[in-house]
Amino acid sequence: MGALSIRNVKKSYGDTHILKGIDLEIDKGQFLILVGPSGCGKSTLLNMIAGLDDISSGEIAIADRVVNKLSPKDRDIAMVFQSYALYPNMSVKKNIAFGLEIRKVPKAEQEEIIARVAKTLQIEHLLDRKPSQLSGGQRQRVAMGRALARNPTLFLFDEPLSNLDAKLRVEMRTEIKLLHQRLGTTIVYVTHDQIEAMTLGDRIAVMKDGEVKQFGSPQEIYDTPANLYVAGFIGSPAMNFIPVQLGEEGGHAVVVLDNGSTPQSVRLGPISEAQRAFVGKQVILGVRPEQLTDPESAHSDRTNLQSLQATVAITEPTGPDTLVTVTLNGVKTVARCHPRAAGHPGQAVTLVLDPTKALLFDPASEKRLA
Amino acid sequence: MTAASQGAPGFSLSRFADTILPKLVIAPTVLACLIGFYAFIGWTAWLSFTESRLLPRYEWAGFVQYIELFGNDRWWTAMQNLAVFGGLFIFFGLLIGLVMAVLLDQKIRGEGAIRTIYLYPMALSFIVTGTAWKWILNPGLGVEKLLHDWGFTGVVFDWIINPDFAIYTVVIAGIWQSSGFVMALFLAGLRGVDDSIIKAAQMDGASLPTIYTRIIIPSLRPVFLSAFMILAHIAVKSFDLVMALTGGGPGFATDLPSIFMYQHGFTRGQLGLGAASAMMMLFTVAAVVMPFLYSELRRERRG
Amino acid sequence: MAELAYHQTTGAKVARYVIYAVLIAMVLFYLAPLFVMLSTSFKSLDEIRTGNLLSLPSSISFDAWRAAWSSACTGIECGGMAPYFSNSLKMMIPAVLISTLVGAFNGYILSMWRFKGSDTFFLLLLIGTFLPFQVIILPMAQVLGMLEIEDSTTRLILVHVIYGLQFTTLFFRNYYVTVPGELVSAARIDGAGFFRIFFKILLPISIPTIMVCLIWQTTQIWNDFLFGVIFSSGDGQPITVALNNLVNTSTGVKQYNVDMAAAIIAALPTLIVYAIGGKYFVRGLTAGAVKG
Numbered sequence: 001m002g003a004l005s006i007r008n009v010k011k012s013y014g015d016t017h018i019l020k021g022i023d024l025e026i027d028k029g030q031f032l033i034l035v036g037p038s039g040c041g042k043s044t045l046l047n048m049i050a051g052l053d054d055i056s057s058g059e060i061a062i063a064d065r066v067v068n069k070l071s072p073k074d075r076d077i078a079m080v081f082q083s084y085a086l087y088p089n090m091s092v093k094k095n096i097a098f099g100l101e102i103r104k105v106p107k108a109e110q111e112e113i114i115a116r117v118a119k120t121l122q123i124e125h126l127l128d129r130k131p132s133q134l135s136g137g138q139r140q141r142v143a144m145g146r147a148l149a150r151n152p153t154l155f156l157f158d159e160p161l162s163n164l165d166a167k168l169r170v171e172m173r174t175e176i177k178l179l180h181q182r183l184g185t186t187i188v189y190v191t192h193d194q195i196e197a198m199t200l201g202d203r204i205a206v207m208k209d210g211e212v213k214q215f216g217s218p219q220e221i222y223d224t225p226a227n228l229y230v231a232g233f234i235g236s237p238a239m240n241f242i243p244v245q246l247g248e249e250g251g252h253a254v255v256v257l258d259n260g261s262t263p264q265s266v267r268l269g270p271i272s273e274a275q276r277a278f279v280g281k282q283v284i285l286g287v288r289p290e291q292l293t294d295p296e297s298a299h300s301d302r303t304n305l306q307s308l309q310a311t312v313a314i315t316e317p318t319g320p321d322t323l324v325t326v327t328l329n330g331v332k333t334v335a336r337c338h339p340r341a342a343g344h345p346g347q348a349v350t351l352v353l354d355p356t357k358a359l360l361f362d363p364a365s366e367k368r369l370a
Numbered sequence: 371m372t373a374a375s376q377g378a379p380g381f382s383l384s385r386f387a388d389t390i391l392p393k394l395v396i397a398p399t400v401l402a403c404l405i406g407f408y409a410f411i412g413w414t415a416w417l418s419f420t421e422s423r424l425l426p427r428y429e430w431a432g433f434v435q436y437i438e439l440f441g442n443d444r445w446w447t448a449m450q451n452l453a454v455f456g457g458l459f460i461f462f463g464l465l466i467g468l469v470m471a472v473l474l475d476q477k478i479r480g481e482g483a484i485r486t487i488y489l490y491p492m493a494l495s496f497i498v499t500g501t502a503w504k505w506i507l508n509p510g511l512g513v514e515k516l517l518h519d520w521g522f523t524g525v526v527f528d529w530i531i532n533p534d535f536a537i538y539t540v541v542i543a544g545i546w547q548s549s550g551f552v553m554a555l556f557l558a559g560l561r562g563v564d565d566s567i568i569k570a571a572q573m574d575g576a577s578l579p580t581i582y583t584r585i586i587i588p589s590l591r592p593v594f595l596s597a598f599m600i601l602a603h604i605a606v607k608s609f610d611l612v613m614a615l616t617g618g619g620p621g622f623a624t625d626l627p628s629i630f631m632y633q634h635g636f637t638r639g640q641l642g643l644g645a646a647s648a649m650m651m652l653f654t655v656a657a658v659v660m661p662f663l664y665s666e667l668r669r670e671r672r673g
Numbered sequence: 674m675a676e677l678a679y680h681q682t683t684g685a686k687v688a689r690y691v692i693y694a695v696l697i698a699m700v701l702f703y704l705a706p707l708f709v710m711l712s713t714s715f716k717s718l719d720e721i722r723t724g725n726l727l728s729l730p731s732s733i734s735f736d737a738w739r740a741a742w743s744s745a746c747t748g749i750e751c752g753g754m755a756p757y758f759s760n761s762l763k764m765m766i767p768a769v770l771i772s773t774l775v776g777a778f779n780g781y782i783l784s785m786w787r788f789k790g791s792d793t794f795f796l797l798l799l800i801g802t803f804l805p806f807q808v809i810i811l812p813m814a815q816v817l818g819m820l821e822i823e824d825s826t827t828r829l830i831l832v833h834v835i836y837g838l839q840f841t842t843l844f845f846r847n848y849y850v851t852v853p854g855e856l857v858s859a860a861r862i863d864g865a866g867f868f869r870i871f872f873k874i875l876l877p878i879s880i881p882t883i884m885v886c887l888i889w890q891t892t893q894i895w896n897d898f899l900f901g902v903i904f905s906s907g908d909g910q911p912i913t914v915a916l917n918n919l920v921n922t923s924t925g926v927k928q929y930n931v932d933m934a935a936a937i938i939a940a941l942p943t944l945i946v947y948a949i950g951g952k953y954f955v956r957g958l959t960a961g962a963v964k965g
């Protein structure tokens with residue numbers, strides 16, 4: 001039993017099913033990320049955790065207490081909104097104090113809490129201002145201050161950083177992470193930004209069309225995505241998906257990659273039972289760009305790295321690396337190379353592939369062949 | 371856990387309040403709306419199918435009142451007057467409103483003050499407007515006397531007591547009161563026209579009148595539509611203005627359906643006939659408003 | 674529409690003069706009745722007969738004003754406009770306040786607390802703004818009779834509230850749909866309930882809409898004649914009805930100066946409201962334009 005349990009929660013408006021049976025569970029102090037494309041139901045789920053919206057069926061428990069029928073104020077939660085939702089007619093101080101006043105916290109204690117929160121978020125000099133006199137970043141801080149003041153068992157964040165510019169977003173991201181480490185609070189955080197998801201979360205739920213496609217730690221999601229959707233959604237630049245025919249050779253999976261002129265056989269890791277069933281059939285090879293690189297940049301401690309010849313189509317320098325696009329089995333494939341080893345369009349390059357990281361997917365069910 | 375979850379520990383009074391309170395607070399308005407509008411329309415409709423006279427009676431009598439109404443010369447006079455008054459009132463209201471808006475849109479000094487003056491009649495009661503114009507149009511002492519004093523001694527200006535012209539005095543007073551408002555609507559529309567379109571047209575060498583007649587005014591279609599709706603609506607309901615200005619006279623020269631309805635329904639003890647005329651007014655408004663409402667609703671749905 | 678460049682040719686200059694001439698002529702057209710009313714109200718009856726509409730009074734006389742206020746005959750009563758002025762005030766103030774407050778609540782519910790059927794209800798209310806009142810006054814008269822509400826002021830308050838709600842609700846609903854719903858969500862999580870959210874958070878940011886609503890309702894109710902003439906009686910009538918009675922009483926010598934003074938008295942409150950809150954008045958007109 002954890003800090004938050006979501007059991008088979010469904011939501012529909014008439015005949016449209018927005019959430020199709022969500023199951024999630026996190027422990028106290030964990031940072032849960034709900035990530036997914038726009039319209040997948042993240043906010044809907046968050047609003048149902050908050051009690052702002054009724055659930056159609058299923059059960060939500062906060063700190064082992066079923067809250068289905070509790071109103072938002074009785075759920076012991078606080079929430080930070082995308083638009084910040086600061087009360088426009090109240091000063092920053094009043095904004096923070098509003099929830100405390102309603103809960104009849106004694107005046108002296110209120111002052112104490114406001115002072116503490118203001119100090120934590122460095123907004124002491126803003127306390128007497130109205131929200132309209134604040135910058136976006138400052139509003140964001142005040143919105144967080146309002147949530148922090150209440151010291152609830154569960155924090156809910158709905159895309160709190162999406163209205164900030166890129167630089168401020170990175171700054172605030174770090175601050176939220178620090179805050180979480182320091183206060184040890186339980187957080188549910190909605191975003192559609194997969195970098196935010198990876199950097200902040202202890203646990204990530206990747207959602208699509210009202211379903212959780214995978215629920216796990218950031219590393220699990222990154223290294224062993226459960227399906228093509230998650231594999232493609234997490235990671236930037238996105239994972240390459242190359243159609244291949246699966247073969248077996250000495251207990252290893254083998255695929256053939258054709259650079260347009262020469263087919264080259266590539267030996268992957270030891271073949272699993274699930275993969276063996278697909279021998280001789282079409283599967284999809286998933287390779288992240290950083291697992292396909294020039295021989296020099298490749299980890300030298302890795303054994304049995306697989307070499308490949310290919311022709312450079314485009315190069316895109318990012319600074320530290322250069323993204324090299326080549327064609328393998330007829331699809332554009334991105335490799336992450338050292339700038340010096342990137343070459344020029346039309347040139348031949350040698351790339352190495354880390355066979356232990358390469359993934360195989362069933363093209364029909366889109367599931368990973370574990 | 372699952373079994374227990376359905377029971378007492380989850381229940382809360384405030385959650386109950388959240389779902390019930392809004393409905394409770396809006397209930398009186400729902401009631402007022404459903405009864406005050408929709409049930410009352412039904413009631414009026416019912417009355418129109420009875421032989422109610424001084425007191426309401428509720429035995430079904432078929433279309434007798436409508437037959438009587440359609441055979442009633444006064445009703446047709448009123449409808450005819452409404453057509454003349456409505457037509458002129460709407461046409462000149464739109465024309466004057468549009469012309470003034472275009473003229474005011476030429477970076478006029480003192481625009482704010484001028485606009486305020488054009489619009490103030492809208493704050494007046496139609497009764498006050500009627501009273502003022504009744505005096506101005508007074509055949510012995512009003513405009514006619516003024517013209518005589520100015521040397522136009524032969525002029526006769528007795529429209530207000532002349533059955534052939536009295537309806538036009540209602541038009542004049544109505545336009546005096548409402549055209550400033552139409553101007554305000556058009557001016558708001560003009561201010562909303564995209565600058566860059568006009569600049570582009572100027573680059574192409576279009577003259578100012580051309581820009582207005584070919585580009586700007588056609589783009590004000592929605593404003594025309596709503597101004598038309600409003601003026602039509604005012605015209606059909608017109609009651610106070612005529613009551614104060616001419617009392618419907620001379621004779622029935624300025625009689626309108628609203629006056630017909632009032633007199634039969636309230637002063638002449640012809641409830642059934644009054645109800646039938648009220649229903650006809652409703653249909654008249656509906657015929658004008660329906661197309662507009664329909665397009666509005668479709669826009670809401672899409673929006 | 675900003676810079677429409679004018680080439681300073683003679684033609685353009687002449688056009689400019691013509692524009693100003695037309696605009697000023699229209700200003701005179703709109704002001705003339707007010708001027709005529711004012712100057713007539715300060716004249717004696719003799720002067721009215723000898724002078725003309727535009728002649729100024731030779732000396733300012735307040736006799737007509739005094740008569741209009743306290744002794745002019747409206748039908749059989751001869752107490753001037755004063756009692757009817759106070760009738761109108763007594764009915765207008767509660768009717769305006771009640772309809773505004775209820776409209777604000779309705780707008781709040783129809784935008785922030787939607788429920789099944791609330792959109793349909795809003796539609797029904799919206800359609801109501803298009804209906805000619807003639808179609809409801811007969812049953813309303815019956816119902817008021819059945820309820821045995823005898824007092825004219827009470828009757829008028831009731832009627833004005835019921836048929837004003839469509840507009841006040843419309844004003845507030847249209848404003849509140851522009852307010853982000855997250856504001857209400859945040860307040861609910863902070864522990865505020867239905868009423869606290871309304872009074873502490875939404876109402877304080879609604880001042881302009883409240884102004885529009887108050888001004889709209891004030892002018893509508895003060896200027897109403899139809900409800901006044903039907904639902905009130907005798908010494909309970911509002912000022913518009915009294916003015917109409919005064920002007921259209923056909924006994925004795927017609928006192929045009931008194932008529933004009935009375936008309937100005939009846940117009941004064943809404944003129945003052947227009948002078949003070951013209952901005953909101955225009956906004957209300959365009960927003961509630963459906964009624965006109």
Ligand SMILES: Nc1ncnc2c1ncn2[C@@H]1O[C@H](COP(=O)(O)OP(=O)(O)OP(=O)(O)O)[C@@H](O)[C@H]1O
Nearest residue numbers: 013016018036037038039040041042043044045192
């Ligand atoms: N009241 C409603 N009635 C019907 N459908 C709704 C309603 N509210 C939301 N939806 C639908 O539910 C789906 C999920 O909405 P939700 O706001 O949860 O998406 P989201 O994942 O938060 O997206 P975003 O990243 O854009 O915020 C959307 O397709 C939306 O259109």
Ligand SMILES: [Mg+2]
Nearest residue numbers: 042043044158
């Ligand atoms: Mg969202």
